[in-house]
Amino acid sequence: MTSMRIASGLGLLLGLGLAAGQAQAQEGDAERGQQAAGACVACHQADGSGMSVSGGESWPRLAGLPAEYIAKQLHDFKEGRRENTTMMPFANMLDDQQVVDVAAYYSEMPVTEAQGGEDADEDLLARGEQLALRGDWDEYIVSCKSCHGPGNEGAGGTFPGIASQHAGYIEAQLRAWQAGERGNDPQNLMGAIAERMSDEDIRAVSVWLANQSVASE
DSSP states (O other): OOHHHHHHHHHHHHHHHHHHHHHHTOOOHHHHHHHHGOOOHHHTTSSSOOOTTTTTBBBBOOOOOOHHHHHHHHHHHHTTSSSOHHHHHHHHHHHHHHHHHHHHHHHHOOOOOOOOOTTTOOOHHHHHHHHTOOOBBTBBBBBBBHHGGGSSSSSSBBBBBOOOOOOOOOOOOOHHHHHHHHOGGGGGGGHHHHHHOOOHHHHHHHHHHTTOOOOOO
């Protein structure tokens, strides 16, 4: 009986210690995050602006995204809920505390201008604006702002700002959701929407969002 009590007590202490460690890791420190983000600079740039490579892989703007969202994506990469051969090794280099620190660091940066879609014609931009702001109920496509908030600048920590995000990155993610290669969003909302979009729709909304400026606080 005594040994059972000891084991129970140890289990309780270990549980409390684990909970305390998890709680401590919830508070992100941007200064520590800057140090931990050294490996991120090659793709996401020193100012968090990312890069859009025409015909190649595009890296998203992280600057100004919600810390909760960035942390979730890093954990999803670490735990295999989201797959990307470029990101997975870097995400696995970070422990839980570094994840929230890096997320805090990028979330405090001012939003930068996006790349891609500079040469889009008026018809394509008009279609993109429709999909982003009003949707297309004939095709059962919900508007982007329904989840991503007014101006598509984000809603809480769940839905990131997609205005002023690189066109190449938005397009790549929509195609990944459409093909079932990405499914780490709540209730697979993006997959259900993306599968109803044509190639032109994807291109249109991507370039329109990339051309939207976001006022930094």
